[in-house]
Amino acid sequence: MAEEFQRTESAPLQGAVATGVAMIESLLKEWNIDPAAVKDRERNLWYLSQGSAKFHIELFKFNKGPQVGDVDCIEVGGIIMKLPQDNFLPLYRRLLDLNSTAVGLYFAIRKDLIMLLCTRELKGMDADEFRLMVNEVRYFTDFWDDILMKEFGGSK
Numbered sequence: 430m431a432e433e434f435q436r437t438e439s440a441p442l443q444g445a446v447a448t449g450v451a452m453i454e455s456l457l458k459e460w461n462i463d464p465a466a467v468k469d470r471e472r473n474l475w476y477l478s479q480g481s482a483k484f485h486i487e488l489f490k491f492n493k494g495p496q497v498g499d500v501d502c503i504e505v506g507g508i509i510m511k512l513p514q515d516n517f518l519p520l521y522r523r524l525l526d527l528n529s530t531a532v533g534l535y536f537a538i539r540k541d542l543i544m545l546l547c548t549r550e551l552k553g554m555d556a557d558e559f560r561l562m563v564n565e566v567r568y569f570t571d572f573w574d575d576i577l578m579k580e581f582g583g584s585k
Contacts, residue, residue, distance in 0.1 A: 450488065452559045472489075483585075484506060491550075500550050500551075502549065506547070509543040510581075510585060513584075527573075543577070545566060547565060
């Protein structure tokens with residue numbers, strides 16, 4: 430059952446995904462970044478950086494189960510730090526506390542990385558919402574990475 434609610438593949442370039450790609454490429458060109466230079470060759474995934482923080486923008490399909498099926502989604506995510514070797518409980522507590530005060534952003538753990546993420550369905554998203562997602566993740570990843578590394582001894 431849990432397998433039904435997961436990412437299924439990189440989203441094909443049509444409909445909302447094509448609109449998402451256009452918004453991403455437009456923003457990158459405004460920043461004088463060649464979209465092709467920072468895009469993954471096989472997926473709708475772009476790798477970027479801001480200050481000391483690295484972040485990504487990804488378009489993907491998410492299976493919401495048999496009632497809904499696949500939906501096109503976007504994620505903007507920043508790497509905060511690698512998980513430290515110990516002191517997990519205070520770190521997890523701190524991340525949960527931060528999650529309870531965030532608006533639209535959440536901390537998560539992927540493999541051995543602490544990430545700051547913002548995800549949503551692509552349907553209905555406009556350019557202002559997209560820019561807000563990117564700017565929030567860029568700013569707060571760069572803000573929190575140094576603080577949390579100092580507090581818990583993590584590294585990039």
